[in-house]
Amino acid sequence: MQRVDRIAAPWGTRTPYGRGETWPERRDLYLADGLAEAEVDRWVQTASVLHSNGDAMDIAVKDERIVGVRGRAEDRVNRGRLGPKDLFGWQANHSPDRLTTPQVRRGGELVETDWDTALEEVAGRTRDLLAERGPGSIGFYTTGQLFLEEYYTLALIARGGIGTNHVDGNTRLCTATAGEALKESFGSDGQPGSYSDIDHADVICLYGHNAAETQTVLWCRILDRLAGSNPPEVVCVDPRRTPVAEHATLHLAPRPGTHVVLMNSLLHELVEQDWVDHEYVAQHTVGFDELATSVAAYSPERAAEACDVPVAQIREAASLIGNADRLVSTVLQGFYQSHQATAAAVQVNNVHLVRGMIGRPGCGVLQMNGQPTAQNTRECGADGDLPGFRNWANDQHVRDLARVWNVEPSHIPHYAPSTHLMQMLRYVEQGSIRFLYVSGTNPAVSLPELSRIRSVLAQDRLFLVVQDIFPTETTQLADVVLPAATWGEKTGTFTNADRTVHLSEKAVEPPGEARSDLEIFLDYARRLDLTDREGAPLVPWKDAEGAFEGWKACSRGRPCDYSGLTYDMLRGNSGIQWPCDDQNPAGTERLYAGGRFRSSPDDCESYGKDLVTGASVEPTEYQAMNPAGKAIIKAAEFLTPHEVPSDAYPFHLITGRTIYHFHTRTKTARAAQLQAAAPDVWVEASHEDAAAHGWSEGDLLEVTTLRSAVRARLRVSGVRRGVLFVPFHYGYWDAGEPRPDGPGRAANELTSTAWDPVSKQPLFKTAAAKAEVVQKSDGVPSPAPRIAASRPVTGEQDTRGGDPAMVTEDFESTGGVR
Amino acid sequence: MSTTRLARAATTHDGMAGAIDMLHRAEGQLAHALIDLSDRHASDHEIHHVARDLAGWSREHVRRLADLGHSHGLDLDPEPAHEVAWAGALKQAGAELLGRRHAPIGMLLADLRNLHQKAAGVSLDWEILAQGAQATEDAELLALASECHPQTLRQLRWTNTHVKELAAQALTST
The missing domain is CATH 3.40.50.740 (Rossmann fold)
Known part of the structure; x- marks a missing residue:
């Protein structure tokens, strides 16, 4: 039993385990007002609603009010663990400004x-x-x-x-791209893999998936594997220095909008080095030859130039994937909300099909969701x-x-x-x-x-x-x-x-x-x-x-x-x-x-689409292509993004989340611990860009795109050079004034109306922007959390919740807090 | 070689050159029509963006046809002049102003229909050219046709898909 500040340590205490072992239980408990577990009137079963992980928990009720939560140790998903939003987010239910009358x-x-x-x-x-x-x-x-x-x-x-x-x-x-990518590759929606695949994998690839902040408990599972015997190799593809990147064997930070080039070059290497399960490909897939032809043009050298990633990193990533014994891949918004979203996500499925690594323990694709x-x-x-x-x-x-x-x-x-x-x-x-x-x-x-x-x-x-x-x-x-x-x-x-x-x-x-x-x-x-x-x-x-x-x-x-x-x-x-x-x-x-797939012409959910144009495949074409209901290996060529940086707008602008908030903060801003940890909008730039422009931590920047402008204080973070990051959680309901006519604080003032033609998911991470200082910091800090991906590039993580954020963790072994 | 044989060779040659010339023009018009569609429907964002991507394919076809035309005695422009940039920008601005208020679904549907017809013509032209290339054992031309024609078919599927998606709304709810 241990008490932990779970704002400062969102992932709690380590319970290490080895490859193929059972993930140990750790039961997290948070009760308000210093209540003891025995004082609770009743416990009511539920699961988490402020992310997509599905952490099982019980709600504590006293005097007909919710007074806390406790993880369900018997559940396969979280084995008792809860994330910060699970632990504190329920308090929003009691907020006095709930809508109560039509x-x-x-x-x-x-x-x-x-x-x-x-x-x-x-x-x-x-x-x-x-x-x-x-x-x-x-x-x-x-x-x-x-x-x-x-x-x-x-x-x-x-x-x-x-x-x-x-x-x-x-x-x-x-999650539209997750569903679409599954339909394109397997004929029907439905997550192939399982969280328990983490227990068996020797290589785990996270593509545009900052699991540490979006699915904290799944990240706990990976951290516990990393702390145990026979830890997996982790490959991270993300333009930010996320906790995933920090723990990864290999971190690739490609230029935004170039995912299809990167994935095609990885597939190019798999084919070139013959890291291919030919028997699986022949028996269970269609389309391999077209893929091999298509990716032939995407050498690691070409990708290195297009993605601005060292060629050695691309080769090393391909080698890790190509030599994996059991491979797990996860994909999220970094791919789904960027240029050629579906085409890129489908290439991750292709990696697994080419390697014959699907439908077995430790061999799974997880095309993730963003919501519960x-x-x-x-x-x-x-x-x-x-x-x-x-x-x-x-x-x-x-x-x-x-x-x-x-x-x-x-x-x-x-x-x-x-x-x-x-x-x-x-x-x-x-x-x-x-x-x-x-x-x-x-x-x-x-x-x-x-x-x-x-x-x-x-x-x-x-x-x-x-x-x-x-x-x-x-x-x-x-x-x-x-x-x-x-x-x-x-x-x-x-x-x-x-x-x-x-x-x-x-x-x-x-x-x-x-x-x-x-x-x-x-x-x-x-x-x-x-x-x-x-x-x-x-x-x-x-x-x-x-x-x-x-x-x-x-x-x-x-x-x-x-x-x-x-x-x-x-x-x-x-x-x-x-x-x-x-x-x-x-x-x-x-x-x-x-x-065995659900992709036969009379069973499949979709006949598929052209991965570049989004045009529908006709039933007769599908029947001819995939009469026996196999998995579909579908190639896609790279297209230049529609909005790219220019002299006038020299930065890539991407938007995203922090660990402490969900969506537009309707609930999380009404939970004191979460709101205090990330109270206002900020903008992240790299150390190199800040130095080049004379910006420093806490400066008020005005970020402008072809659409509009937003003002936010600067955090010099580990984001890749040439990229600005603005969190999308902040709107106007708690800004103290109605939306101003001038620069706003909602990141989506800046984003463009454009979407992936296949999944129709809006492209929040493909805009060109400029930025300038409108007020120097003068000692005012950036409100960004000093933790996870928004951690200052120089300095330790030190966001704290203090007494109100102390959570009881009940478990047998320990590997220390991280 | 008899005079008859020579005349036939010339005719064959002229025929092929004529087909290349015709397709070069048709692809140029298709590229132009796609850009025009993109400009006119700037507030229909998917149409706006994808039409430009598809115009890129046709422009590439134009360039490759001009390139290959040399060996058939043709001197075709690899980059025919399109509308000046400001005219397109004007159309886009107009589309955004009008497109945000009035109900031009029917207009978009009509434009897609016209475009589909143009693309169908180009598709048939590639078919014709490929037949000729086979008959004259012109491997280079056959290779070009088999690389370009599938993209024309993708352009056709694209217009067809959007016509299908828009038709009901255009007919019943405006």
Whole structure:
């Protein structure tokens, strides 16, 4: 037992273990107000919601209030560990400024009202528009933070009831490329690997994945392997000196926008040196010859020049990968939000296919998610796909979905892919979408080129509904605001980035009149009087467990099969990985064992796309290319990014996260320990660039792009030269004043409206910028945390939380705090 | 060699040169049309960016056709002049001003339709040229066609994909 300041030591104490051993337990506990464990009235099971890792935990309840959290040692994902956001983030639930009453706009102002008035207004506008302009005038934009049951209900209402094709989630910003890359390579979405692959790997590659800050507990697992016997080699690809980079055997910091060149050169070396599993390639894949031809042009020398990485590093990385016995690769936003996102992520899949390293312990690809329930947005059809990974272009799949919903197949829009978010906004801009229902997300801060977003959402002709738990920059623009219950105040399930399904139970009542998103959606559906083809209610369930049973029927037989799961199975035990069905009653640790894929033409979720143009592959072409349902090795050529540094805008600008915050800080800024650790926006530049321009730590810089400007204090960090980094968490709700007319503080004032043509994920990490000092520091420090990737390039990490951040860790062995 | 034979050789040669000349012009027009589409629809960001990437392919085809034209007695411009830059910028500015308010989905659909027809013409021209190259055992020309034509097909799939995605919205909700 040990007490640790978990703001200062986010990853806690080491519990080392060797290759192939079981990751030791370490149970983390945080209770407010000096409470003892024995004083807690009850413990209520759940998992984490402020990142995608899915750490299992129990909520402590005393006097009907949440008073703390404790990790669940029996769970496969975290073995009891929690990250800083898990430990402290729950306090936001109690914030006095929660939305507690519905609001409607009257005479230009939002005024409080009752549920009946607010929802009748929402349903009434829906009915009117359906009559006047049809379902194409109605759009839904949801999140990666609701529960499975809520997404599935929303997908049914929108696609099966209203009949609109305009349904997407903010998963478009975080995980769209993960899903698309999996579809391109394996024919269907679904994470091939498992977190437990970390236990067996001898080489772990992290591509644009600062796991130390985005998935702290997964990083604990890697740190514990590094502290144990037979540690793995770690390869890090990141333009910042992240904790991953510091612990890596090899750190490659390529010039932003050149990932496809780098990946192609690694594949070039694998082919050239014949580090290829020819038997696996012949039996289980198509497309190898095209890849070999395509990557022949990408020598390490060419890549070294394009990426500005030493050629020896590229050769060494290829050699580590080529000689790996068991290889794990993880990918996240560094690739997903950059130029040629899908093309680059697919090349990581290709590395594993060429090496025959997939579907075995220690051999896995993890195309990561950014949000806790993003996986469910993808599965349930609340983003750009049909529920259950069904293929919109396959009439049999649509008929099958219509059978489950008991509606006419023609009523489910499937004449084109589901409209992605950025296109929906374009339709709003042009006035063909007149109703947008936003749930659980804050586009007025999180989308690129904010001045455009504000002007699109503020239009009079748009009826904007916003359902959230706090007032945000987006609720300010709404016509109707619906107060929602949050995690701990409602029951449902959600699934993490390695397919682990957890149950999250209601611990306390929501504040005021706030209702769960599910209750709100069900009420909306009732008011619309949506029915199936026999005239029965389209949405037959009344509660979360009923919705889950409905989803089980919908997912049966599909890759994401939940039919073998029940709430009772998930209660009291570890989370369970899908598919969980009659054949796999205990769940499935790894997909694609033995090279068996879900990619046959009649089974696959997608026929794929051109990795450069985004054009759809026609069913007949797919049938000819992959009749036997193998994995697809897909090559891609490099294209020059559309916005590159120039004399006027000499820097690459990238945006990203800090360990202490999530998204637009609606929750994390309301948890004192987290907010104190990272209170305001900053900008990072390299030591070389700072010296060249005469900038020093704490100087107030104005960063400008073709769009707009942001002011932020400088942190001279380990970011690569020529690159500026601005965190995207900071908006205006707590800035003390409304958004100024001049330079702002939201990073997305700077970003450009551009997206990957394949996954449609916005490119937050591809902009050209200039910067100048507007005020010298005069001793005022940068508010950036002095830890992790934003650590000063000279100086030790010394961000501290002190007494309020002390957490109890319970474990047997120790390897010291790190 | 008889005069008949000579005449036939000349005709064959002229035919091939004519086909190269025609395709060179068509690819140049396609590149121009793609840039024009990009400029006119600057507020449709994916169209704007990808159309420019695709124009790059056609420009490269133009350059390679001009290069190969020399061995067929042709003197083709490897980089035909396009619209002056300021005219494109003007169109983009106009597109951004108008594109943010009015409802030009139908206009975009019409432009994509025209572009698709142009690209289909280019695709057929490559087909014709490849047939001729096989008949005349012109390995160099055949290699060029087999490298370039697949990119034309990708351009066609691209316009087709966007037409498919936009058509319903253009027809039912504006």
